[in-house]
Amino acid sequence: MPISKNFSQRLYPDLRSIAEHFGTPFHIYDEQGIRDTGLQLQQAFAQVKGFREYYAVKALPNPSILRIMADLGFGFDCSSIAELQLAREVGARGEDIMFTSNNTSPEEFIAAQAQGGCIVNLDDIGLIDKMPQMPEQVCFRYNPGTARSGNSIIGVPEEAKYGLTHEQIFVAFEKAQARGAKRFGLHTMLASNERNADYMVQTTQMLLELVAEVGAALNIEFDFINIGGGLGIPYHPDEKVFDVEQLGRETHALLQTFAAEHGYQPKLYMESGRYITGPHGVLVTQALNRKEIYRTYIGVDACMSALMRPGMYNAYHHIDVLDKASGPDDEVVDVVGSLCENNDKFAIQRALPPIVDGDLLIIHDTGAHGHAMGFNYNGKLRPQELLLKADGSVERIRRAETLDDYFATLRFEPEAWSAS
Structure with a gap:
């Protein structure tokens, strides 16, 4: 949809002068709009104990933007060594960072556990034994398969490469316990650019039901659930905005019900990117x-x-x-x-x-x-x-970027190998 009236009123009167000064093309971002949306998200979840947004660094990996996120009190969702470094350069440490990768290399695990570590969110049961050291806190990414639908961008869950099956989740937490993990989280990410708040409420319900199952089976309490990102924005002029107030209100009710039934309440995390800056x-x-x-x-x-x-x-x-x-x-x-x-x-x-x-x-x-x-x-x-x-x-x-940037990887000390 058209950008906000406030953004256009701030930008358009001076845009020709800005373009003449900097040259085109360029992406330009609206600091005030980003801050306003971040505050709106926080207000929608103000009643939810332990709520935290982990901004998806992949959406806009620029330190100037990430400093705004840090100023808002957000954490960072990272999926690579470069994203970890970006988050740490703006001051993120420990549980300020959620590291969710897939097909993770040993080098990535080492980077994730350096500089005070972070919350490691494992995407595959096979990664448990490949971690150099099991952290005290660990999270697993859940893929519900045919139990849930996805959407056109991220695909249907049973065809997605991400996450653990329902059966694997129980085994994974048990194996993590055996390797020394003592604090636990559960994560999922099922849709991208989803504009229906009901879908995300159902995702919260799904995770809480699974937390109850796993908790009863393994006698553990969960530190948090992470309902992922995927909150959508209206690209077409006739589309409605995502009802974040509904999501906050109904999620709060679900968590209160869970607390009444189980005697504790896990914190709620999410990892929106597009919704915050798109x-x-x-x-x-x-x-x-x-x-x-x-x-x-x-x-x-x-x-x-x-x-x-x-x-x-x-x-x-x-x-x-x-x-x-x-x-x-x-x-x-x-x-x-x-x-x-x-x-x-x-x-x-x-x-x-x-x-x-x-x-x-x-x-x-x-x-x-x-x-x-x-x-x-x-x-x-x-x-x-x-x-x-x-x-x-x-x-x-x-x-x-410049031509020097483009040719930089072609300028190196020669190295060759041949069979002896």
Whole structure:
């Protein structure tokens, strides 16, 4: 859907000057909007004892953004050594970090348990014996298989590579106990960009039921449940926002019922990424060319390497043309980049105001899984990132890639091997 009115009012009056100063293309993020959404999430779960958001670093892995998350009191959900390092660079330590990887290497386990460790969330029962040292606190990721549905982005659970089966969960916690674990968590992640609060409430209920089963079987109490991320945002103008207040209210009721029945209440964690930053970023790109063949194509100076979602998922991202309003003169066009791929399109048969070379196009909702999913096919270089700060100033928070960056891995000391 269109970005918030507050974001556009903060950005659009100065956008041409910002573009002239920094050059295009660029992703720009709205600090105030991010903070407002973070506070809204916290307020929705204010009654839930022990609630904590672990921001999904993969959504927007930039230290300037992560410092905002740390300032809000959020932890960090990490899935690689690089993400662990990013979280630690902004001050995260110990239980501020949830490390959820899959097909995890020994090097990743060592990194996860360094610098005071973190909460290790194991994705596979086979990883228990591969950990160099079993931490005191351990979590397992649950995959309910056919018991639950997924969605088009993450797939149906029984086809997903993630998590342990219902039967494996019991064995896993028992094995972890035998290796010395004393504190336990249970995690799942079943859907991506889910806008139905009922689905996430059902996920909470599912985890609490399993916690009760495992607790009774193994005589353990759980420190926390983690209902994962996947809270969605409305990309289309006619879609509704996720009802986070409903999720907070109904989750609180479920936890209270659990506490009454079992004499304790596990803390509640989640790992939203897109919900926190997605609506608060845009990709700004300049029109370079107009091509008239069987369709009208508007070529811009960004390409799929700066925003993969439309080409990868056929995802819709709303587009504004700066200083031009939609009306009866709108033209139906494809907005395309310069990549040698036919799916290098930001919009397909989209009605937009007439566009001429030099116009600025604002592609909405790129604050998550935008720059982060960039790549270098065709030798294309990823763009810079900017932050519209709460005081109205704009700061570059990541420079654009250069040809020196691209060729850096081709410059190394020669090394070879041959059979003796």
